[in-house]
Amino acid sequence: KVSLVILAAGMGSRYGGLKQIDTVGNNGESIIDFTIYDAIKAGFSKVYLIIRKEHEAAFEQSLVRHIRPFVEVEYVFQDKDDLPEGFVCPEGREKPWGTTHALWACRKQVKEAFMICNADDYYGKDAFTSMFKFLQESVDDQNYGMVGYRLRNTLSDSGTVSRGVCEIKNDQLDKIVEIAKIKREGEDIVYLNSNDVWEALPYESLVSMNFWGFTPNVFTLAEKQFIAFLKRDLEGNPMKCEHVIPTMIGETLHNEYKLHVLASENTWFGVTYQEDKPYVVKQFETFKEEGIYPFNLWEVKDE
Numbered sequence: 190k191v192s193l194v195i196l197a198a199g200m201g202s203r204y205g206g207l208k209q210i211d212t213v214g215n216n217g218e219s220i221i222d223f224t225i226y227d228a229i230k231a232g233f234s235k236v237y238l239i240i241r242k243e244h245e246a247a248f249e250q251s252l253v254r255h256i257r258p259f260v261e262v263e264y265v266f267q268d269k270d271d272l273p274e275g276f277v278c279p280e281g282r283e284k285p286w287g288t289t290h291a292l293w294a295c296r297k298q299v300k301e302a303f304m305i306c307n308a309d310d311y312y313g314k315d316a317f318t319s320m321f322k323f324l325q326e327s328v329d330d331q332n333y334g335m336v337g338y339r340l341r342n343t344l345s346d347s348g349t350v351s352r353g354v355c356e357i358k359n360d361q362l363d364k365i366v367e368i369a370k371i372k373r374e375g376e377d378i379v380y381l382n383s384n385d386v387w388e389a390l391p392y393e394s395l396v397s398m399n400f401w402g403f404t405p406n407v408f409t410l411a412e413k414q415f416i417a418f419l420k421r422d423l424e425g426n427p428m429k430c431e432h433v434i435p436t437m438i439g440e441t442l443h444n445e446y447k448l449h450v451l452a453s454e455n456t457w458f459g460v461t462y463q464e465d466k467p468y469v470v471k472q473f474e475t476f477k478e479e480g481i482y483p484f485n486l487w488e489v490k491d492e
Contacts, residue, residue: 191324192235193228197308198267208460209308210251213469221308226486231317235261239291242266255487267294279427287431296408302328306400313455334402334449337395342456347464353397353435362448365439397435
């Protein structure tokens with residue numbers, strides 16, 4: 190038994206709302222509907238949704254009540270006040286602590302091998318099939334996995350994006366660096382370096398889109414790195430500092446595990462910005478016209 194964990198507790202500051210359940214399908218679906226549908230088809234039998242407690246009713250109404258007949262669903266609540274012993278959330282902080290903290294929030298509930306991904310990204314069916322096979326056959330405490338995408342297939346036309354840019358050796362992750370402010374500029378892909386100069390990145394670079402395969406042993410790793418982060422960054426930026434999974438991987442890679450890379454040639458798309466939405470809506474409409482998805486994903490058991 191392997192499970193799907195979905196990161197859905199973000200605030201959507203660039204998008205301007207709760208983008209995790211914003212409607213993009215022509216039958217009222219959000220991207221997360223298609224993610225769960227693809228995961229069920231691949232063989233996943235349980236879904237954990239990491240959300241903020243105050244969003245539970247919205248998720249239940251728009252998503253979970255439709256999918257419960259098809260798959261076991263459990264909420265995991267990411268609470269900014271849930272911190273390792275010895276730490277207290279600064280007064281006035283509203284921002285969540287990032288995806289490493291969200292991963293750590295699962296520690297009391299997730300007891301089986303699992304994959305974790307973003308709620309607002311469309312990954313393609315092949316990614317779930319590949320990760321399910323990896324989790325069934327290859328994952329253990331010394332061997333984790335990720336699905337990587339070509340940088341050229343992961344950009345937004347509406348603004349810059351952040352990506353975990355990977356270096357691969359023998360199908361294993363050798364290095365990952367989280368790079369912010371990546372965009373297309375003419376025929377090139379560039380990012381704003383530490384000297385505030387736009388520098389080119391290779392088109393074919395593999396990047397992390399937060400599509401990982403782990404065992405529960407990763408929660409111990411996440412706690413260790415999150416504590417180190419709090420000791421290092423909390424005092425200097427108490428309202429906005431955060432720690433993300435690609436950074437956690439980059440800090441610990443080679444020390445405790447190997448990370449196997451399953452490369453995908455699919456085109457990623459998502460709703461980083463509100464301006465991305467019309468393109469995403471059109472993509473799902475086309476997928477249905479081509480028969481990749483039925484008009485009503487959850488029709489059989491809903492009737």
